[in-house]
Amino acid sequence: MRQHGGLVSLLCVIVLGFFMIGAAWAQPEDPQKQIDVWNGTLERIDLAIDRDGATDADFKRFKQEATDIVAAANEFAEALAPKVAAATAQFEQLKPTASTEAAESEAAKENRQQAEQQLADLAGFQKQALAVATHGAYTLSEIGERRRTRFTAALLERNSSLIDPGLWGDAATDVPSILGRTGSVAGEWTSVVANRSDRSVVAIIVSLLALIITVLVPGRRFLLSKLRRPTADHQPTMRTKVMSAAAIVAVNAFLPLIVLTGVRSVLNALDLMPYRVDLLWSGATAAIVFFSLAFGVSRALLAPTRSTWRLVALDDTVATRAFHYSVAIAALEALVIVHQSFAKVTLASLQFVIALDGILSIAIAVLIIGMVRVLTKRVPPSEEEGDDPADEEYGLGRIAQMVAGLAAGSAIIASLMGYVALGRFLTTQTVWISVVVSLLYLLMKVTDELTAASFQRDGVVGSRLISSVGFAPRSVTQAGVLANGAAHLVLIGFAFLAVVAQWGVDSSGLFETIRQLFFGFKIGSITISLSTLVAGIVVFVVGLVITRTVQNWLDTRFLPTTRLDSGLRNSIRTSVGYVGMIFAATLAFGYAGLDLSNIAIVAGALSVGIGLGLQAIVNNFVSGLILLAERPIRAGDWITVGAEEGTVKRINVRATEIETFDRATVIVPNSSLITGVVKNMVLRDRSGRIIVPVTVSKLADAEQVKTILLEIAKSHSLVLRYPEPIVLFLNFGEKSLDFELRCYLADIAAGATVRSDLRFSILSRLKEEGVALPG
Numbered sequence: 001m002r003q004h005g006g007l008v009s010l011l012c013v014i015v016l017g018f019f020m021i022g023a024a025w026a027q028p029e030d031p032q033k034q035i036d037v038w039n040g041t042l043e044r045i046d047l048a049i050d051r052d053g054a055t056d057a058d059f060k061r062f063k064q065e066a067t068d069i070v071a072a073a074n075e076f077a078e079a080l081a082p083k084v085a086a087a088t089a090q091f092e093q094l095k096p097t098a099s100t101e102a103a104e105s106e107a108a109k110e111n112r113q114q115a116e117q118q119l120a121d122l123a124g125f126q127k128q129a130l131a132v133a134t135h136g137a138y139t140l141s142e143i144g145e146r147r148r149t150r151f152t153a154a155l156l157e158r159n160s161s162l163i164d165p166g167l168w169g170d171a172a173t174d175v176p177s178i179l180g181r182t183g184s185v186a187g188e189w190t191s192v193v194a195n196r197s198d199r200s201v202v203a204i205i206v207s208l209l210a211l212i213i214t215v216l217v218p219g220r221r222f223l224l225s226k227l228r229r230p231t232a233d234h235q236p237t238m239r240t241k242v243m244s245a246a247a248i249v250a251v252n253a254f255l256p257l258i259v260l261t262g263v264r265s266v267l268n269a270l271d272l273m274p275y276r277v278d279l280l281w282s283g284a285t286a287a288i289v290f291f292s293l294a295f296g297v298s299r300a301l302l303a304p305t306r307s308t309w310r311l312v313a314l315d316d317t318v319a320t321r322a323f324h325y326s327v328a329i330a331a332l333e334a335l336v337i338v339h340q341s342f343a344k345v346t347l348a349s350l351q352f353v354i355a356l357d358g359i360l361s362i363a364i365a366v367l368i369i370g371m372v373r374v375l376t377k378r379v380p381p382s383e384e385e386g387d388d389p390a391d392e393e394y395g396l397g398r399i400a401q402m403v404a405g406l407a408a409g410s411a412i413i414a415s416l417m418g419y420v421a422l423g424r425f426l427t428t429q430t431v432w433i434s435v436v437v438s439l440l441y442l443l444m445k446v447t448d449e450l451t452a453a454s455f456q457r458d459g460v461v462g463s464r465l466i467s468s469v470g471f472a473p474r475s476v477t478q479a480g481v482l483a484n485g486a487a488h489l490v491l492i493g494f495a496f497l498a499v500v501a502q503w504g505v506d507s508s509g510l511f512e513t514i515r516q517l518f519f520g521f522k523i524g525s526i527t528i529s530l531s532t533l534v535a536g537i538v539v540f541v542v543g544l545v546i547t548r549t550v551q552n553w554l555d556t557r558f559l560p561t562t563r564l565d566s567g568l569r570n571s572i573r574t575s576v577g578y579v580g581m582i583f584a585a586t587l588a589f590g591y592a593g594l595d596l597s598n599i600a601i602v603a604g605a606l607s608v609g610i611g612l613g614l615q616a617i618v619n620n621f622v623s624g625l626i627l628l629a630e631r632p633i634r635a636g637d638w639i640t641v642g643a644e645e646g647t648v649k650r651i652n653v654r655a656t657e658i659e660t661f662d663r664a665t666v667i668v669p670n671s672s673l674i675t676g677v678v679k680n681m682v683l684r685d686r687s688g689r690i691i692v693p694v695t696v697s698k699l700a701d702a703e704q705v706k707t708i709l710l711e712i713a714k715s716h717s718l719v720l721r722y723p724e725p726i727v728l729f730l731n732f733g734e735k736s737l738d739f740e741l742r743c744y745l746a747d748i749a750a751g752a753t754v755r756s757d758l759r760f761s762i763l764s765r766l767k768e769e770g771v772a773l774p775g
Helices: 002-026 031-049 056-094 106-155 165-194 200-226 238-269 275-302 316-346 350-376 396-417 420-454 460-469 473-501 507-516 530-561 566-591 596-605 607-613 615-630 670-675 702-715 748-769
Strands: 520-523 526-529 638-641 644-651 655-660 665-669 678-680 688-697 726-732 736-745
Touching: 031 056, 031 106, 056 106, 165 275, 165 316, 165 350, 200 238, 238 275, 238 420, 275 316, 275 420, 316 350, 316 420, 350 396, 350 420, 396 420, 420 460, 420 473, 460 473, 473 530, 530 566, 566 644, 615 644, 615 655, 615 670, 644 665, 655 670, 665 670, 688 702, 688 748, 702 726, 702 736, 702 748, 736 748
Parallel strands: none
Antiparallel strands: 520 526, 638 644, 638 678, 644 655, 655 665, 688 736, 726 736
């Protein structure tokens, strides 16, 4: 028993020790010490960003550190919030009342003092953490401001002009030194390899280089041969063309990226990659991947040798020349990327960098202008066609080509004037945006085909939704349209981020950086500048374009898949337009720097005058909203307003368009439709009654006429069987008997046609039966 008791005691001691160790590890470090560390780090960052030697990489590191501190401080303050609340409640409970304060014991006073001290400590830590978060937010804003300032200054810095002979002389003087430093880089790598005692390192390096050459040249050709498109005699489907193009881009982009990155990782793991060699390797990898991506996208979209596989509407000559231009531009842009890394490694002089950057930028700009000329070239119209050049449409593609041409021309002028950084920026951004937009176009095509195939009745997703979830086939189609739209938005967002990332600034500060390029002036407390006005207009136009895009998507893609009638579809489309326009205007005013509260005050002061002067317009606008909400009149309805009768085509902000049966358009103010008398033939349903008057001779047999009319009405395919057609004997004329044939139709819109058919049939039948008409 003693042995068992000792064993149990030993186990208890061990367990207790583990609990004590766990408690020690679980105890948080001193909060004050952590807060002091945060403050010290932020102060160090504040001092570092004021120094002139900080690079953009340093600013990125400082931003990450400050962001982590702000997040940690906010998290710490939020974690203390319930503890502060509990300590406050405990302290309030221990506070004595006026009647019990005199009889308060020493123990109660001690507990109250301890609770008060605990509350003070916790509240102090929380306030300090919030102060650290505020300090970090200020530091982040300063970092963003410094990065924008440095970016603008570097972009607009003027150096020696390219036409200055002294620039080329200084650049040529630096060439021998650059060659010498290049040799030292190669010698450094050779010495690193030679100093390794393991002689298998040389074999590894040779094997890796052979692997690179083998995979990137014959290996890539082998993979592309498996994706080779058949000859022009083959007519592929759109899905086949899109998937083949996507596969070509994937092979060209990912194969060199995987191989070069993998080899770099192996060399780094073996300590065979010195810093300067690693920098050169990274630059060469980026250049090769970019060239491969641009080459693959160009070949996939243009298909210069196989027109039936082409994804853009270009003839063979234009596509071939555009492909050659795009490959040349991509090669020069890749050379620019390599040059940037090479200049850092070899410590090239500023004159050498300016000269090479300038000549490359001008060459790329000339090629861009040449490609724009090829793409905008049109075949002269023949006399038989009679085309008018003035009728040529300027779509988004033509506008983008014009912008690219203007950017290239501006880059040439900037480089010749000495603004080489600005010229290189314009050409680089033009090329990069072109690649991103082309890739976005291809990915959107791939998304269209994938969603169309997946959300079919027998598709991967469609069949699961129908069998497992119980979706109707129409609902599956709607889900596919929504998924396709969401995928397009995601792709556009990624494309925007890819473009913004090349600016070297945060996406949130993109428009702020553009604003710094312009000067503004102040009127009182309001700053007015060209940039804010232009930015406000751009924001409004972008919002308007997005609104129109959503409206067109609803009108052509989503709403047709629903069971909503045409009137409700038009109401939804119009309402989305109103909301989008108001939202775009609000964003535009806000971004332009106008305070909406001030606008509201001014609008309130002018409301009386506006109400009197624009009373009719406001009345019509409100009436239009009522029409869209109550829907007593919908697009497509057959209505009669006064002496006008026709079909409602569109309900606008101020008035409604009615197309008469004579193809004339009548504009009716919305207030007239709300306050006036309107006859809607198809409000509840489209069925209706038609009346055909018939007059026969006074000597005719009335029962025979009734039988003839009923037989003719019942034999017509558009006349309803219920309610049944009826014949009314209206009157005895002096020389005639007057009847009315009344029939009901499922669609009253066919009333005129049915009345005409019945009259033809009645006249023919009366002649056959010998029923005389009035003389």
